[in-house]
Amino acid sequence: MQIIQFALLLVFPALVVIAALKDVTSFTIPNWISLALIVAFVPAALLSGASLAAIGLCLAIGVGALLVGMGMFAANWIGGGDAKLFAAAALWLGWPAAFSFMLATGLAGGALTLGLLSLRSGWFAPIVAGGPAWVRKLGAEGGDIPYGVAIAVGALATFPQGALAVAIGA
Known part of the structure; x- marks a missing residue:
């Protein structure tokens, strides 16, 4: 059973790395990546042994992150794919890793922008x-910033603190 739990947990880092690579090479994050993260969360959460309260809190954090991401998208600070990836990652990380995730993502975004x-x-x-x-295209003056890279760095940095990783004891 533990092998299945770890295999399901590997979905998260694999998909956020793919999202970062897609964003840096094409300035887009395909919807299927965020959708796959959301769909994979359900079996991962159920098999992790997380309580229903913890799963509910993860869902609430994911919805909250989606609202924040939609606001940032409306302000033209990030793209739509970035907003969806941010929410899907926050869903997986849950409480209390959400704050560390936001901080790490912001710091990575600043470093990415300076770079x-x-x-x-x-x-x-x-x-x-x-x-x-x-x-x-990445080096073009006035070009966009592939913020999915910063989101992936923040997500990977805080993943060990995430609700599902803690529930399994990874």
């Missing part, structure tokens, strides 16, 4: 120009 500003400053223009199309 991209450096990349777009002109110093790296010869390197960017000779790179693949996704690197040229």
Whole structure:
């Protein structure tokens, strides 16, 4: 039974890494990734041994994160895929890891932004120009920021504190 629990827990880091890679290479996070995280949460939560109260709290945090993400999307701070990934990750992490997740994501977002500003400053223009199309797009002046990368870093950093990982004792 423990092997199944750990296998289900591996879905989370695998999908957030895929989301980050998709975002950095295409500036999009496919809906199927967030949907798969939400769908996989149900069996992972049930098999983790988490109480119904803990699962309910995870659901409430996920809904709250979706509302926050929708607000950030409406303010044009993040993309729609980022908002959905943020909510799906918060669902998995639950309480009390949600605050650490937000802090880690914000710090990673700041570092990502500074890194991209450096990349777009002109110093790296010869390197960017000779790179693949996704690197040229990433290094384009005034380009978007693939915030899914920051969300994935925050999610992976706080995953061991997450409600399901704690419930299993991972």
